[in-house]
Amino acid sequence: MLRASSQKHAETVDLNAVMTGSFAGDVKHGDALVAFAEAVVAAVPQELQLARASLVAAAGPEVMIDAAGVASNFQRMVRIADSTGITLGHFEQATTDLREELAINSFATHRQAHAS
Numbered sequence: 001m002l003r004a005s006s007q008k009h010a011e012t013v014d015l016n017a018v019m020t021g022s023f024a025g026d027v028k029h030g031d032a033l034v035a036f037a038e039a040v041v042a043a044v045p046q047e048l049q050l051a052r053a054s055l056v057a058a059a060g061p062e063v064m065i066d067a068a069g070v071a072s073n074f075q076r077m078v079r080i081a082d083s084t085g086i087t088l089g090h091f092e093q094a095t096t097d098l099r100e101e102l103a104i105n106s107f108a109t110h111r112q113a114h115a116s
Helices: 002-008 030-042 045-059 061-084 096-102 108-113
Strands: none
Touching: 030 045, 030 061, 045 061
């Protein structure tokens, strides 16, 4: 979704940030947003508190609230899809190049899911 959205709006998005936690794009306050996203995923209260405060200092409380809403929505969507058994359809085929570029196929969970 992010890749398609960035292409539609002619924006530069470094998807390697997903793998490295670093940011090299042109999204305003990108470093603080990536740090916040990493802290949300890590679920370590102290890290999240620091990242939240850093994002507020860099971009204001409205941006932090929006970012928290986006993160919450993604968590919600994943949990609903997982719990209802929704498949990803042609996800494997559609993301071959991206998974290779980001080395996602090397994750243990990917290897386990495709071992047969």
